[in-house]
Amino acid sequence: MITYRDARAIDGPKLGAMARQSFTETFGTLYRASDLAAFLDEAFGPNGLPAQLSDPDFAVRLALDGEEIIGFVKMGPVTFPGEWRPDAIELYQFYVLAPWQGQGVSQELMAWSLEHSRSHGAKEVILSVYVDNARARRFYERYGFEEIGRYAFRVGETLDDDRLMRLIL
Template sequence: MISYRDARTIDGPALAAMARQSFVETFGTLYSASDLSAFLDEAFGPNGLPSQLSDPDFTIRVALAGEEIIGYVKMGPVTFPGEWRPDAIELYQFYVLADWHGQGVAQTLMAWALNFSREHGAREVILSVYVDNHRAHRFYEKYGFEDIGRIAFRVGATVDDDNLMRLVL
């Protein structure tokens, strides 16, 4: 049975391990070992995702199978360069372990993310997605997200292109 709840500070190590696993499952073959390691340490090390669990600017919702975190979505203020509406919110990370794809986890997390956004007065949701992550693009487009530009995304020394996408609520 899959359950959902807000992440807690104590979830830090398990959440970081799940995020690392999901990132490697999806993108691990694209990068050198050193670039991948540098990114994983920065994004999911103690000063990355786990530290945001106690930051009031971020809200993280987790999906659990028993006690195991199998997915999560992170919401917070828009940090992309440029001018953004004051009522915009950013969907930072949206990860579901590969074994759980097709089980409804992503749809439940997205429903939560959109409800959370509306409840907190957001009029638009902004996210970035790797240009060649076609599965993610199709998923976001089903919800009405549209491409609005490109942004550089760094993984170690490698700089990739991400699409910026927006959903007007």
């Protein structure tokens, strides 16, 4: 049975490992091993995602199958370059492991992220998505997200072509 709860600092190591697994299974073939390793260490190592679990600027919701973290979504202040509304919020990461995709986990996590955004006074949600991640783009578009620009997403020394998307709440 899949359950959902807010992440706690103690979840850091397991969440970091799950995020590494999910990113690697989705994008691992796109990068040199050194670039992938550098990104995974920075984003999901002890000073990355796990450290943000105790930062009050960030909120992370977990999806669990028993004790196993199978998905998560992270929300926080907008950090993309440019001018953003003060009542904007960023959807940073939205990961669901492959065996649980298509099982309703993504819909539950998205429902939480939109409710979290509204309850914290946000009027828009901003995210970036890899240009060739058609499945994710279609998912966001179903919720009303629209492309608003481009963003160079760094993975090690590789710069990916991401699209910025926005949902007006």
